[in-house]
């Protein structure tokens with residue numbers, strides 16, 4: 001570990017201790033040590049096991065020398081880890097906001113249970129900070145600005161946010177006569193798990209010579225705009241109020257395909273495609289595929305024509321990452337990607353019994369309304385006390401109610417019983433086997449103690465899937481996009497074991513999760529894992545999130561056959577790990 005990382009661990013520990021109301025002497029000693037580590041020119045990693053040399057650095061005493069040795073050895077620091085388990089990793093992001101010190105965070109946490117930037121943002125919007133001791137008008141205004149800048153700084157957005165903005169803008173463009181084409185290209189069209197900005201391409205009579213100026217002016221008057229970055233005849237760029245950038249390009253219909261191809265990317269796909277074009281005597285640009293010999297246009301109007309001229313099948317945008325898709329398009333071996341319409345059931349949902357917001361009936365009706373043939377209610381188990389998780393007794397009563405609802409549905413949709421059982425710190429499950437044995441679906445998930453060392457975490461998850469009643473491993477990496485990294489464990493080893501045991505791995509479609517990611521999914525598939533896609537719905541409106549998970553399945557080249565819940569109910573249950 002380099003000195004900076006060590007100093008950071010110490011500094012964060014001091015902050016967390018302060019939030020926790022810890023001993024001020026101890027807090028000061030961490031801060032002093034952090035300064036000392038940053039100030040010294042000696043590489044601590046080289047002397048970490050030599051207590052004498054460590055203590056020779058002013059500001060580092062005996063206890064701190066032992067701490068540093070432990071950090072070097074384990075890569076983490078247990079007091080910090082314990083505090084993070086208590087407050088959640090999001091609290092470190094909160095601390096990074098300008099003007100936000102441990103005292104302020106402590107106040108926000110104790111008075112409003114705010115532990116993440118997202119929660120702060122929601123509280124600011126709801127006006128909940130007004131009247132709190134430290135928060136005058138000016139402080140609140142500064143905080144709002146800080147949150148805004150935070151988003152700008154991380155620079156990426158979740159897919160549901162991107163969708164919402166794209167839809168609103170699209171609706172606004174609907175008010176314009178003579179637009180034949182509107183496409184959001186870029187990473188959004190490729191279905192990446194987060195997007196940096198929106199690349200909007202428009203074409204039609206409204207974008208032709210005489211009307212372009214007027215159309216650009218219409219775009220620039222979009223009420224959602226916070227500030228304009230560029231306003232020309234063919235391009236308008238702006239920031240939305242959430243700091244998302246939007247680049248709008250006005251294009252002639254005759255070269256719309258070339259622009260679409262170019263601005264969809266990815267860069268790497270485009271580079272390969274351009275090389276291929278050159279080898280075949282063409283140049284490929286955002287304007288056209290043109291012949292080198294005389295500059296004449298070979299194809300430009302549609303993407304299909306461009307790919308065809310290069311001897312390729314049209315490549316779905318979800319595959320354009322230069323990961324073998326060009327070769328496959330040449331050989332006509334592109335996969336027939338799984339589609340949302342192929343999905344026949346969603347088997348991870350919560351209800352008001354725990355932290356969901358709708359009843360069993362409501363969730364079942366909503367699943368039916370989507371056209372599903374089956375669904376499962378999988379509420380939390382008791383270890384997650386803040387969700388009011390179920391103990392064995394309540395789980396049994398809940399199961400009874402689920403069966404009643406299933407009967408009420410009279411076969412219009414099958415309502416399966418289930419549980420999202422918590423994987424405890426040692427890999428034990430949170431409920432006894434006899435109750436798990438009664439459930440149609442047992443999903444096991446990690447929801448706590450994210451900071452265990454790699455080996456411990458790997459063993460923990462492996463131990464959980466060994467339990468013969470576990471049929472699905474829920475959100476396997478535990479990441480929260482833009483907020484929390486996946487926990488550190490040997491995913492490959494876990495996928496191998498899941499494949500052997502027949503435990504399905506979950507693609508969790510919640511836009512802040514989306515684990516597994518595209519690369520993991522491809523690996524899981526190659527290893528022979530069964531894959532299930534779920535939404536983890538906590539409300540009927542969350543079923544629609546399936547689209548975000550779908551994009552990742554498709555980015556992983558998966559076909560209908562590769563996803564278990566494309567099967568009808570009976571076959572689906574039959575394809576899950578057999579029960580003992």
Ligand code: DGT
Nearest residue numbers: 186187195196197199262263264265266267270271
């Ligand atoms: P993002 O916005 O960070 O989520 O990712 P993209 O892929 O949307 O990237 P963006 O917005 O910078 O550019 C959109 C597409 O335009 C990109 O996927 C490929 C194309 N493009 C942009 N700049 C270049 C470039 O310098 N060279 C090439 N070949 N293509 C580019």
Ligand code: CA
Nearest residue numbers: 186187197199
């Ligand atoms: Ca983009």
Ligand code: CA
Nearest residue numbers: 197198199247
């Ligand atoms: Ca862009």
Ligand code: ZN
Nearest residue numbers: 348350420536
């Ligand atoms: Zn869940």
